[in-house]
Amino acid sequence: MRLETCLAQCGSRWDDRTGAVSMPIYQTATFRHPGLGQSTGYDYTRTANPTRDVLQETLALADGGCQALAFASGMAALDCLCRLFAPGDRIVVTEDLYGGTYRLFERLQRPLGIEAVYVDTADTPSVAAALASGARALLVESPTNPLLKVTDLAALGRLAREHGALFFVDNTFMTPLLQRPLELGADVAVYSATKYLGGHDDVVAGILVAKAPELAERLAFFHNAAGAGLGPLDSWLVLRGLKTLGVRLARQQASARVVADFLANHPAVARVHYPGRPDHPGHARQQRQAAGFGAMVSFELAEPSRAGEILARARLFLFAESLGGVESLITLPAVQTHADIDPRTRARLGVTDGLLRLSIGLEDPGDLVADLQAML
Numbered sequence: 015m016r017l018e019t020c021l022a023q024c025g026s027r028w029d030d031r032t033g034a035v036s037m038p039i040y041q042t043a044t045f046r047h048p049g050l051g052q053s054t055g056y057d058y059t060r061t062a063n064p065t066r067d068v069l070q071e072t073l074a075l076a077d078g079g080c081q082a083l084a085f086a087s088g089m090a091a092l093d094c095l096c097r098l099f100a101p102g103d104r105i106v107v108t109e110d111l112y113g114g115t116y117r118l119f120e121r122l123q124r125p126l127g128i129e130a131v132y133v134d135t136a137d138t139p140s141v142a143a144a145l146a147s148g149a150r151a152l153l154v155e156s157p158t159n160p161l162l163k164v165t166d167l168a169a170l171g172r173l174a175r176e177h178g179a180l181f182f183v184d185n186t187f188m189t190p191l192l193q194r195p196l197e198l199g200a201d202v203a204v205y206s207a208t209k210y211l212g213g214h215d216d217v218v219a220g221i222l223v224a225k226a227p228e229l230a231e232r233l234a235f236f237h238n239a240a241g242a243g244l245g246p247l248d249s250w251l252v253l254r255g256l257k258t259l260g261v262r263l264a265r266q267q268a269s270a271r272v273v274a275d276f277l278a279n280h281p282a283v284a285r286v287h288y289p290g291r292p293d294h295p296g297h298a299r300q301q302r303q304a305a306g307f308g309a310m311v312s313f314e315l316a317e318p319s320r321a322g323e324i325l326a327r328a329r330l331f332l333f334a335e336s337l338g339g340v341e342s343l344i345t346l347p348a349v350q351t352h353a354d355i356d357p358r359t360r361a362r363l364g365v366t367d368g369l370l371r372l373s374i375g376l377e378d379p380g381d382l383v384a385d386l387q388a389m390l
């Protein structure tokens with residue numbers, strides 16, 4: 015069956031006793047033992063919970079991994095990955111990555127002696143050079159946030175293998191429906207399920223999907239030992255979101271293209287970043303390795319100083335952090351999501367004060383364009 019079919023019915027056949035069509039929320043911390051030395055398979059929710067298990071099984075299937083783990087946030091999932099490393103280890107990382115991930119590496123990992131090396135991962139030779147000087151792992155976002163640069167994942171998968179480095183892909187912007195990192199050579203796919211997987215801006219959650227049992231076992235040990243597993247109710251919210259992922263993405267991508275084309279023809283806009291437009295440098299690569307272009311659109315204002323005034327006129331777009339939900343959001347990455355990156359680096363990367371990022375939701379695309387027209 016196609017993935018969308020599996021997602022539509024996730025959890026719908028779990029409860030044989032009552033036949034519940036919606037996966038029950040096992041809101042319990044602990045589980046009664048049938049007798050001494052006996053277990054139903056569930057002992058304590060930090061270790062395992064049926065609602066979280068169904069979410070994990072669904073996502074392992076979705077990505078073609080052997081095991082998925084659900085965490086209390088995307089950052090908790092990334093933090094779990096970092097536990098694989100020891101002082102002296104180096105990790106090659108996409109340079110324009112999510113601000114929170116940058117903060118994790120710089121403020122939590124660097125003091126422990128684990129060094130992140132930032133490179134433009136859309137440029138394969140730069141990654142080859144960084145890996146050649148020794149690295150334990152490579153962590154990539156593609157398309158990147160907020161500039162939507164596209165990395166050649168299969169080429170980087172081969173390079174990582176050659177250099178004995180683990181390969182992680184933060185696939186938050188794409189989801190397993192549009193891009194399948196484990197099939198392109200990644201060892202682990204990472205998600206902030208807060209975004210498209212949950213999709214309703216009502217839950218914070220993170221996911222790791224591991225390809226091979228050995229790594230999955232180590233990560234599962236950290237997951238239980240450090241205890242940042244996702245709670246039953248939040249697991250259920252992500253499961254409910256997954257059921258509609260396919261239709262949401264289809265609509266959001268179609269609207270994103272309409273919005274990107276409108277912005278590209280607007281005189282107040284200097285430049286549009288959307289991989290679905292043929293003028294985007296990563297367009298062909300994205301077409302090759304993914305089943306879609308996503309629903310994130312960034313654009314640069316011709317006059318950066320107008321950003322505040324433009325944001326103040328938004329009536330439909332919500333001025334808020336995050337992305338991937340049913341509501342369209344607008345953010346100013348330089349002051350919101352990427353504030354932890356120093357201003358010089360931001361300028362070099364192109365995360366300028368006039369760069370705005372849109373997450374396209376489910377509203378009517380004509381209404382979204384009208385809102386942007388009024389704002390600009």
Ligand SMILES: *Cc1c(COP(=O)(O)O)cnc(C)c1O
Nearest residue numbers: 087088089112184186206208219
């Ligand atoms: C939001 C986000 C994260 C962090 O996830 P949280 O659920 O907010 O902890 C990591 N990576 C990317 C690409 C994100 O967009």
